Every structure is written in C-alpha cells, then in structure tokens.
Amino acid sequence: MLDAQLSEWLDAQAQALDQGHCDPQEVLARLADAGVLRVGISQAQGGSGGELTDALEVMAAVASHSLAAAFVFWGQRAFVEYLLHSPNAALRERLLPSLLNGELAGATGLSNAMKYLSGVEALQVRAQDQDHGWSLSGRLHWVTNLRKSGFVVAAAIEHEEGGAPFILAIPDALAGLQRSDDLQLMGLQSSNTAALDLDQVQVPREWLLHEDARVFLPAVRPAFLGLQCSLAIGLARRALVEAGRHIEGARSFLLPALQEQREQLEQTISELKSGLLDGRFLAQPAALFRVRIALAEATANALQLELQASGGKAYLDEYGSGFARRWRESAFVPIVTPSLVQLRAELQRQARNAAA
Numbered sequence: 001m002l003d004a005q006l007s008e009w010l011d012a013q014a015q016a017l018d019q020g021h022c023d024p025q026e027v028l029a030r031l032a033d034a035g036v037l038r039v040g041i042s043q044a045q046g047g048s049g050g051e052l053t054d055a056l057e058v059m060a061a062v063a064s065h066s067l068a069a070a071f072v073f074w075g076q077r078a079f080v081e082y083l084l085h086s087p088n089a090a091l092r093e094r095l096l097p098s099l100l101n102g103e104l105a106g107a108t109g110l111s112n113a114m115k116y117l118s119g120v121e122a123l124q125v126r127a128q129d130q131d132h133g134w135s136l137s138g139r140l141h142w143v144t145n146l147r148k149s150g151f152v153v154a155a156a157i158e159h160e161e162g163g164a165p166f167i168l169a170i171p172d173a174l175a176g177l178q179r180s181d182d183l184q185l186m187g188l189q190s191s192n193t194a195a196l197d198l199d200q201v202q203v204p205r206e207w208l209l210h211e212d213a214r215v216f217l218p219a220v221r222p223a224f225l226g227l228q229c230s231l232a233i234g235l236a237r238r239a240l241v242e243a244g245r246h247i248e249g250a251r252s253f254l255l256p257a258l259q260e261q262r263e264q265l266e267q268t269i270s271e272l273k274s275g276l277l278d279g280r281f282l283a284q285p286a287a288l289f290r291v292r293i294a295l296a297e298a299t300a301n302a303l304q305l306e307l308q309a310s311g312g313k314a315y316l317d318e319y320g321s322g323f324a325r326r327w328r329e330s331a332f333v334p335i336v337t338p339s340l341v342q343l344r345a346e347l348q349r350q351a352r353n354a355a356a
Helices: 004-019 025-033 052-065 067-085 089-100 111-117 213-246 249-278 285-315 317-332 340-355
Strands: 105-108 125-130 133-143 151-159 166-171 177-179 194-204 208-210
Touching: 004 025, 004 052, 004 067, 004 317, 025 067, 052 067, 052 213, 052 249, 067 089, 067 105, 067 151, 067 166, 067 208, 067 213, 067 317, 111 133, 111 151, 111 213, 133 151, 133 166, 151 213, 166 194, 166 213, 208 213, 213 249, 213 285, 213 317, 249 285, 285 317, 285 340
Parallel strands: 105 151, 125 151
Antiparallel strands: 125 133, 133 194, 151 166, 166 208, 177 194
C-alpha cells in the first residue's frame, strides 16, 4: 500500500511527529514524493486514478504509522476534494497541480462549517460585499496543515448583508490574515495546526469555491467524514496487529477477542466504503455518523486489547513508546470535528424530529 521509503520514514519519525521534534515542512513533501496525494483522483486531473475508497485505504496505511502525518494528509486531501466538487474550474486548474505535488498546503477550515450545518454553532467568519469580492473578518480557531511556506484554506462565510453563506478559498499572502503560533497539542505537534485571524481581508471573487454553503457542505460531507474515518481505521488496525504479536502463552485466551474485533472492524470498513461508493451517505448522513462512531469505538477497543496483550511491557519505555503514542493518538479520534458528542447529539435530534 505504501512504498517502503515512506513507511520507513514514518516509523522512524512517528514519535518526533507526535511531539513536535520533526520539521512540519517535511510531512507534506514526503507524502507527495510517495505519490499518495494523487490516489483516488482521475489521471485527467493529475491523479493516479482509483476511487475515494482507495484514498481512504492509503490514508489509513499512513495512520497506522503516524496519526500526525495522516492528519496532515487528511487536511490536504479534503481541500483537494473541495476543489473537485467546486464549479470554479479555473481555480481548480490553477491550484490542483501544486496541491498534488506538495508545493502548496491545502487546509480544511470547514470544521466550524460542518457544525454549523448541524445547527451546533454559528459561522465564525463574516463578509462585507466589495466591488470585486469580499472583505472578511473573524477567526478560525483550529486549522491543520497551515504550512508556513504557503497554504490556502477553505472557509464558510456568512454575509453581513444576509443571504446564503458561501465557501471561499483564502490564500495565505493576503493582508489582514494572521496565523497564530502552532497550537500546543497533547500530540500531533508536527501537523501545522494553528488559528487564523482575519481583519478586513480582501478576497477577490476568483477564489469562490461555491456560492451556497448549504448546498456545498452536504455534498462534500461524505468525503470529509469518510476520509477522516481513515485515522481511526489505521490506528485500530495497527493496535490489533501489535496485540496479535503479544498474545501467547498465558494470554492466548485473548485470541477470540482479537479475531472478533478484527472481523467487526473490517465489516464496519466495508459498510463505510459501500456507502461512499453508492452515494447512500448523501441522502442518509445519519448512517455515516453511526459508522464514524462505530470506528471510534473500535479504535478504543483495539488499544485496550493491545494494552491487555502487552501487559507491563506497555509501561516500559524500551517496549512501550509506540503504544504510548498510539494511546495519545486514540484520544484524538473521538474529539476531532465533528466529535462523537456532536454526532450523537445530532442523531438524537434527528430521532426526536422523526418521532414528532
């Protein structure tokens, strides 16, 4: 799935990526050199072909080595997906080559927008109409892949004058756009995750991704969430592999649990892939929410099984540093937007509306 060079680099740098001791600039370049950014994109558009589910699998393979690297990968690939869904062909043709070769970082600033779509919170960036575009003000509190050498970020924008919110791509070089220092995270430090402040940022109309966020967001949500699920998939698979390596002797009674978790995980992954390929999640987002919740729970269960299979070795630095990193990584899976709390709240709201 991954070339040997990328796998070896990820394994060697996994701890450093998590703790911020690896140059964040390197991550996207390594992914681009290995060709993984092109998977699931047609050859006519500069990709290597395949389906979105192929991109999901290669992203999960990266996550099995390093969740920080996979998180960067997800941010880049999600932004590419926005371009692929945008009617702005000129912008797509201009940006896509530099995104696929890793020269430009794409940041998915739509986490707030996905919560807006579910009625969880208001949009955080507002626009005043100008003759040739918009003047933006507001804040994006948590955005990944804001590479200091150059990025473009997607954001959902509320009109000051009223009307449908819209989706913009915002390049980093505009006056009034301020990137914070990297956020001090518990892990995933080398992911170029920061906040963005916008103070009367002038954005020309050529950067419009879609004129109506309420149309665009439901269309891209399956890819946004589906690719995000790869983080959980890769981590769960790796934990189960490690558990299998430790199950022997007195711990052999854990083998049935290992087999059951593997089967349940792969069954849920199959459900995710089929829903992405047949378009079911467009009309039934609740089904995708349930898959996302199930995969997060599978990750937690897999890490628990790895701990039980490893025993006291998990607490020895010589043996357990990889486990400790995966344990931290697993804590991120339930809270990445949309969090499990938000998804469960949305499912409850839909159930109440259906019963009313």
